[in-house]
């Protein structure tokens with residue numbers, strides 16, 4: 001379908017869509033609960049799109065780097081499932097939406113496991129299952145997997161954001177200690193939480209997350225190299241969880257307005273995939289009250305309408 005569409009035409013659509021929505025940043029706020037995340041320009045916006053034939057479209061500040069934050073959650077989930085198998089992972093983490101904020105502790109008490117892997121509790125449990133000889137080896141497996149999906153060996157950790165999260169991450173620590181008490185996770189909690197902070201502090205740009213999403217859109221096969229990176233079944237499970245839980249307690253609204261599997265992060269990124277068609281990466285660091293990029297959601301909504309992208 002995209003072959004018929006002129007590259008210039010699609011780039012123009014991206015440009016117009018960004019222009020129409022860039023002012024929405026005024027209604028949002030930077031993620032000030034992680035102090036280092038407030039040192040960015042709230043007006044910066046960008047978008048990259050990669051189709052499943054490997055063609056690339058982009059506009060705005062698509063090369064600007066930001067920390068991946070929760071966009072990392074579906075990625076480590078895939079690695080954890082490949083490491084441990086589907087049943088072992090979902091024995092410890094559920095697959096149901098919470099309707100609560102991403103860092104909520106409320107639904108953890110009184111339940112056998114965190115509701116889903118897209119909220120912090122579930123994601124920390126998932127990170128605790130990543131295999132490796134030691135903590136360094138585990139992190140190098142995570143960043144290696146992200147680099148492969150992004151087709152970018154240059155992905156690195158943002159030390160300042162990592163230290164800022166480490167210093168202020170007591171909610172995440174609490175979730176992790178509680179889960180160990182409940183025998184959901186085992187091991188050294190400080191090491192597990194540290195690995196989670198690091199995975200969230202990896203720097204990417206719009207093109208990196210668009211490339212990652214293109215692998216998902218292509219059912220786990222890299223559209224360019226044709227290498228199968230993720231088994232089809234695992235890609236399907238993760239795409240489903242992104243659709244139902246990826247935008248936290250805004251997932252239902254996002255499904256109506258945009259209709260795509262997507263994952264947001266408080267660094268301002270949203271990764272979205274259009275089955276068999278596109279991987280999309282959007283950036284805009286001003287967030288709504290649920291922690292999703294305001295401009296990112298508006299841009300995806302307009303793009304979904306213009307290009308008829310909704311899966312519903």
Ligand code: GLN
Nearest residue numbers: 069070102200265266291
């Ligand atoms: N590192 C962030 C946290 O744990 C990730 C949250 C997010 O992106 N929604 O709070």
